[in-house]
Amino acid sequence: MVSTPLAALKARVRDLVAEETPRATALRRELHTHPEICFEEVRTAARIRAELDAAGIAHADGLAGGTGTLAFLAGASSTAVALRTDIDGLPIVEEGNAAWKSRTEGRMHACGHDGHTAILIGAARVLKRLSQVSALPNAVRFVFQPAEEGGAGGRRMVEDGALDARPEGPAVRRIYGLHNFPGVALGVLQTRRGALFASSDRFEIDIHGKAAHAAWPHHGHDPIAAGSAIVTALQTIVSRELDPLDAGVVSVTIFRSGTAMNQIPASASLQGTARALREEVRTHIERRIGEIAREVARAHRCEATARYLRGYPVTKNDDASVVEFERIVREELASQKLEHMDVPVMGGEDFAFYAERIPACFYILGMEDGHWRSAHLHQPNYDFNDAAIPHGIEAMVMLALADRG
16 A cells, blocks of 8 residues: 555544544543443443444553553554553542433542543544555554553553564554643643653551550650651651752641540551652652651650652653654644643653653643633543544644654
8 A cells, every 4th residue: 555645644634533523522421421440441441442343443452451452553664653541530429410420439530531542542543544545654553551540550551562562563662642631721732841740659657656545645655646746747858858949749648546535546657649750859758758757756755667659750751752742733733732831740640651661752632611611630520621532633643643753
């Protein structure tokens, strides 16, 4: 099959996007109605694979514990461009009243992964239709990843060969991913070089004291007093130990202790999260959480042990990949507006695991218009703006077609 010049393919893209948008919108709403969480996305994976089968797109199943899927389209290049989406929901009770409201108790798509998935299916269908009349300039790999919300599904996908040469297609040379953002205007695409999302880690601190009757506190060693002091002292890591131009977060989010109102308990436990934009800062926070917990507890006649559990690394865009992304948006996406993302986001994103391995560009898809308002991400009344679906499909399609490697 002869390859068609990019300009000719581009002329067909917008018509095909318009044709595929209703199907993608219906899929988005169906997925929203049936959300599944971390590594439990069995129905979601089945729907993704059914859509790929219906389009005649080859795919490999069973990655990342079973619910991850890779899909493949051949192209003229010896390496592939990858497009990634996340497919999981969150353990949140939905408060919205849309017709497509979650029907699964305690589960909802509160981060828009239903929209991300529908966009990638739409992009795959458009690219498949283009490939039926002309060889694509690039081989394309579609990465449908489970367990972004805390399960590090991206790491599992990479470990299972999502980026490697496979019988179905060549190795991936560059990967793109998107995330919707309420508050960013519809039709706007944002990104930046370097750190885009923070590392996302958690910590656990166990404090051991000595129980006593609450009326005679001097007979005990109070772990609640020690824990309270530890919470306060941990805040000085960011406020007094980091360069003011460095970003970091240390948040204690769980404090458990005691079973009776008239007893000083023997133990207490703290849990929380830590975020950073540089590995040096991340390492400093890790070390100091342990030191502060131990020494402050000792000052209160208690003992403390701290565990620091590294989660997602910093999501760091490759400079050359950002340059290529910006070129494609300016030259090939007249309907989209490119904006520079001034500052990183302190939330975590496991696209970081792909970006550690190969050149990568993660970008923001705008959602806000005069007719749609939503709560922000991870809120019980969040919903995805379906008007963003064609923008997302077109962007993904043109990134796959126009990337020059």
